[in-house]
Amino acid sequence: DVKVTQSSRYLVKRTGEKVFLECVQDMDHENMFWYRQDPGLGLRLIYFSYDVKMKEKGDIPEGYSVSREKKERFSLILESASTNQTSMYLCASSLYGQGNQPQHFGDGTRLSIL
Amino acid sequence: DAKTTQPNSMESNEEEPVHLPCNHSTISGTDYIHWYRQLPSQGPEYVIHGLTSNVNNRMASLAIAEDRKSSTLILHRATLRDAAVYYCILRSYNNNDMRFGAGTRLTVKP
Numbered sequence: 001d002v003k004v005t006q007s008s009r010y011l012v013k014r015t016g017e018k019v020f021l022e023c024v025q026d027m028d029h030e031n032m033f034w035y036r037q038d039p040g041l042g043l044r045l046i047y048f049s050y051d052v053k054m055k056e057k058g059d060i061p062e063g064y065s066v067s068r069e070k071k072e073r074f075s076l077i078l079e080s081a082s083t084n085q086t087s088m089y090l091c092a093s094s095l096y097g098q099g100n101q102p103q104h105f106g107d108g109t110r111l112s113i114l
Numbered sequence: 115d116a117k118t119t120q121p122n123s124m125e126s127n128e129e130e131p132v133h134l135p136c137n138h139s140t141i142s143g144t145d146y147i148h149w150y151r152q153l154p155s156q157g158p159e160y161v162i163h164g165l166t167s168n169v170n171n172r173m174a175s176l177a178i179a180e181d182r183k184s185s186t187l188i189l190h191r192a193t194l195r196d197a198a199v200y201y202c203i204l205r206s207y208n209n210n211d212m213r214f215g216a217g218t219r220l221t222v223k224p
Binding site: 004031033035037042043045048050056058059090092097098099100102103104105106107108 | 144145146148155156157158159160163165205206207208209210211212213214215216
């Protein structure tokens with residue numbers, strides 16, 4: 001089975017801090033994704049990557065950046081955390097990017113910005 | 115992506131089959147029908163997907179209407195561990211991301 005591991009289940013940070021969320025997948029997948037999930041808003045794509053060092057903006061990239069230096073690892077960076085970035089963050093991976101490919105999710109990081 | 119419509123909630127008894135419906139009347143020819151579920155405090159979990167034909171895997175079956183405007187996820191024998199929110203999603207072939215709606219909250223009674 002595919003395993004997508006997110007570094008923290010719960011994280012509390014302060015406004016203005018630089019925050020790093022890490023994600024690792026063990027199935028040699030080409031594509032990796034970062035989403036946030038908020039009540040009533042569903043899942044929203046922040047960034048995705050289709051190869052090492054390649055990235056594409058999703059629907060809500062403002063205030064975030066990403067890094068993919070190795071195929072198995074995809075990091076989400078909150079450059080200067082704000083309270084409106086309090087959310088559940090989900091990382092996912094898929095073998096390829098087409099719509100017939102399942103995405104496999106980690107268990108999420110619940111991030112609180114105080 | 116085309117929109118899907120699911121009931122807000124459903125109940126089932128343990129060890130009975132569950133049929134979770136999804137309407138997608140504006141589906142296009144290249145849209146795949148995906149189902150995911152999300153257990154409390156966990157990330158979404160892939161269940162099954164299909165294009166035109168019915169599909170079976172170890173978790174569930176997917177029945178797709180002949181006109182593809184609706185589909186049904188079938189859990190053959192519900193267990194308490196199947197209690198979750200189930201999402202029906204359409205993804206076109208060139209679509210890279212997931213757009214979840216509100217889903218159906220399934221409650222399984224012992």
